[in-house]
Amino acid sequence: MRRILPYMALALAVAQLLLMLGSWLYSAAFPSSGVHSLLSGEGLRWFLGRYAAMLASPLLVWILLLSMAVGTLRSSRLLRLTGSGRRRPGYREVRALWLSLAFLVVYVGAVLLLTVTPHAVLLSAVGTLWPSPFSASLVPVIAFGLMVFASLYGVIAGTFPTLASVYESLLQGIRLAAPLLLFYVLLTQFYYSVLFVLP
16 A cells, blocks of 8 residues: 555545646637636635645644544553454553543543533533534544543553653654644645636
8 A cells, every 4th residue: 555655645646737737728719718727827826825824724633633642542552452362461451441431431520511401601602512612623523532542551550661751652653644634735725726727
């Protein structure tokens, strides 16, 4: 799969270039078609002026937060307790698991208090869960809970002996998601470019 990914990224970049060239040629050949050229003054102003706005979406934030949560879970070795061929966990790991689960129960309880009680803070103005501040923050709430859960386990179990190791686990998740971030950028710019070009 790793051998295919560079070619897929190249294919998306080439598709973007072909879309730019094709939109220019088509709009020049058929000016009344309504197709917008990405190489015209209007197209270049739109593409360069809105590029950051195109990429700045909740999906990008979700990818970053979930990747940090996954990196922390993997680095803490918490997932090894449930994997096949696992060894019997030691006393320190069991204690870390129970304390981490206790945090998770308290965290879920706090989130429930903020959402399911009457006149809860995270409900919408009409009292619904969807759409509401809770539904808008669901992925960050899950990611933050997983990060703290895994970090707490790692610190107590000894897999995160220092603050630097917790920090490194967050970065490892971002490194894991780096190919995903590249494809996010390529796909997003191509998608919005197609929307701009089509009448």
